[in-house]
Amino acid sequence: MRDHARAIGEQQAYARHLGVQVVSAVTDAAVLKLPYQAFLGGERINGGAISSLIDLAATCAFWTHPDCTDEARGATVGFTVNFLKLGVTSDLLASARVRRRGGTLCVGEVSVTNEAGEEVAFATVTYKLNPAGRR
Secondary structure, eight states, rough: HHHHHEEEIIHHHHHHTTTOEEEEEEETEEEEEEEOOOGGSSSSSOOHHHHHHHHHHHHHHTTOTTTTTOOOEEEEEEEEEEEOSSSSSEEEEEEEEEEEOOOSEEEEEEEEEESSSSHHHHEEEEEETTTOOOO
């Protein structure tokens, strides 16, 4: 299960481009780090980069389900993000946890903090996951 989360969070091309690192991945939870890089924004980190981190963290948490196989399929249905504080030239940490798993729909929460531990953003994410790969 951690292999799926690591592959999503670090090995996919976009995650690699952003430089995302999987800090931890356990059943129903994941923590990802977005190291600060100048292209993320000079005066403030772009909201799109923070949203990408949120989506990746939630997706990793959902894929920690013990029944996920290599044939599993999933996609983000939607998410709502609230930006609470500017992220300014700081690494960001996204802590995701699964709130509920249904038949195929999952709901999770993600909190993004800066290096000082201040919450930069909070999101609720809905994801469709078919752990066994059935359509």
